[in-house]
Amino acid sequence: MSQDPTPTRAPIAVALDAADLATIRSWTRSVAPFVSTVKIGLEAYCRDGALAVSTAREAAENAGFADIGLFLDLKLHDIPATVAGAARAVAPLRPDYLTVHAAGGPAMIEAAASALDQTRIAAVTVLTSVDDEVLARVGIIGPSLDAAVRLAELAVSSGARAIVCSPLEVAAIRAAVPSDIVLITPGVRPAGSDLGDQVRIATPAAALAAGADLLVIGRPITSAADPSAAAREIAADLHGVWSRQAPLVVVSGPSGVGKSTVVAEALRRAPDAWLSVSVTTRPPRPGERDGVDYWFVDEQAFERMARSGELLEHARYAGHHYGTPRDPVQSRRAASVPVLLEIEVQGARQVRQSQPDCRLVFLAPPSWEELAARLRGRGTESDDAVRRRLEVARGELAASNEFDDVVVNVDVGASADTLVGFLHEHGAP
Numbered sequence: 001m002s003q004d005p006t007p008t009r010a011p012i013a014v015a016l017d018a019a020d021l022a023t024i025r026s027w028t029r030s031v032a033p034f035v036s037t038v039k040i041g042l043e044a045y046c047r048d049g050a051l052a053v054s055t056a057r058e059a060a061e062n063a064g065f066a067d068i069g070l071f072l073d074l075k076l077h078d079i080p081a082t083v084a085g086a087a088r089a090v091a092p093l094r095p096d097y098l099t100v101h102a103a104g105g106p107a108m109i110e111a112a113a114s115a116l117d118q119t120r121i122a123a124v125t126v127l128t129s130v131d132d133e134v135l136a137r138v139g140i141i142g143p144s145l146d147a148a149v150r151l152a153e154l155a156v157s158s159g160a161r162a163i164v165c166s167p168l169e170v171a172a173i174r175a176a177v178p179s180d181i182v183l184i185t186p187g188v189r190p191a192g193s194d195l196g197d198q199v200r201i202a203t204p205a206a207a208l209a210a211g212a213d214l215l216v217i218g219r220p221i222t223s224a225a226d227p228s229a230a231a232r233e234i235a236a237d238l239h240g241v242w243s244r245q246a247p248l249v250v251v252s253g254p255s256g257v258g259k260s261t262v263v264a265e266a267l268r269r270a271p272d273a274w275l276s277v278s279v280t281t282r283p284p285r286p287g288e289r290d291g292v293d294y295w296f297v298d299e300q301a302f303e304r305m306a307r308s309g310e311l312l313e314h315a316r317y318a319g320h321h322y323g324t325p326r327d328p329v330q331s332r333r334a335a336s337v338p339v340l341l342e343i344e345v346q347g348a349r350q351v352r353q354s355q356p357d358c359r360l361v362f363l364a365p366p367s368w369e370e371l372a373a374r375l376r377g378r379g380t381e382s383d384d385a386v387r388r389r390l391e392v393a394r395g396e397l398a399a400s401n402e403f404d405d406v407v408v409n410v411d412v413g414a415s416a417d418t419l420v421g422f423l424h425e426h427g428a429p
């Protein structure tokens with residue numbers, strides 16, 4: 001369960017845009033201890049082909065990091081048959097990611113995905129060097145945020161399993177595509193560094209906080225006087241984002257298990273913590289207050305929030321939409337206030353993707369019979385609603401092994417104390 005509180009390798013793909021193989025070798029050797037992935041792009045691949053890849057892999061292996069990921073950034077954009085042929089041609093290199101331009105269209109993306117089923121096809125939405133004016137001149141309907149979301153949705157529905165986008169679009173795309181889609185952001189620059197030709201940018205920490213999974217970083221590392229030190233510093237900065245933030249504890253579990261009671265008791269015992277107020281399209285139950293129990297909104301308002309990236313996660317549950325507003329969670333954590341979310345399982349999975357340092361806690365019933373009895377005894381739902389909730393509960397119980405901790409709710413006070421312990425703990429779970 002617990003992991004090294006100061007891990008050094010960060011989710012960074014270093015762009016090895018080097019002039020020769022010797023430089024690829026030395027950069028890889030320098031950065032491999034601090035980054036998860038190396039990226040071979042057009043410059044190296046057009047010159048050295050597969051040798052560029054094997055050189056980087058060997059250098060990583062010799063440095064003791066044989067597991068380094070390979071991002072083959074060829075940005076393919078051609079007719080489907082040609083792209084499928086190119087994808088098959090690079091299959092022996094076993095890339096973890098291969099890029100194609102989303103603008104090549106669904107058939108082209110599908111062709112790449114079916115040619116390489118072991119590789120995540122990463123669809124490039126709008127290049128980070130392009131601004132809204134250029135986008136308009138090229139004839140793509142903007143602004144770039146809308147274009148990027150539209151292209152991301154199209155790519156994912158055509159088989160892409162990763163999306164390349166600017167850090168400024170990450171939050172909106174994270175909200176628009178399934179949580180298992182990897183979001184890759186170039187255009188990250190440490191504060192105060194040279195922008196080069198990038199225009200739509202953010203700092204590495206901000207990109208990560210917005211929901212990016214993998215940051216592409218080139219010149220800030222490779223043009224540094226000491227690439228190893230530069231990589232180490234950015235990796236430490238990213239880990240700092242996680243370790244400086246107050247804990248985020250996510251409680252899930254089947255309806256009727258007693259989540260609300262346990263959470264209320266935990267908050268009584270930990271008054272410094274804050275419980276996020278969710279947005280929902282479910283009508284209020286008697287006694288529920290807007291802004292206290294939930295923010296009650298209609299379908300249109302919910303959809304607008306989800307589309308614009310305002311929600312950290314959202315899910316449909318028993319016929320209604322539920323979601324967690326993103327900003328209040330992030331600003332409280334940054335201000336050292338521990339945050340508690342009480343959400344269902346699909347939402348918990350999404351939070352894991354965008355906030356990898358969160359702690360997922362599954363509250364389990366002592367037995368299935370007890371859960372069914374509690375749900376029926378609650379008397380707030382119709383028979384049909386209880387039946388639907390029990391159906392969902394079966395699936396939720398099966399997901400308990402995806403959580404960091406399973407707390408069997410035998411005694412409310414004991415379960416609450418466990419949550420309080422997590423809220424006051426420092427460092428990732």
Ligand code: 5GP
Nearest residue numbers: 278279314315317322323324342343344347
């Ligand atoms: P209820 O309608 O009983 O208040 O909640 C139904 C389910 O939705 C519960 O499992 C509750 O934890 C979950 N839920 C409440 N708010 C959110 C949210 O913001 N996101 C997600 N994914 N689930 C939520």
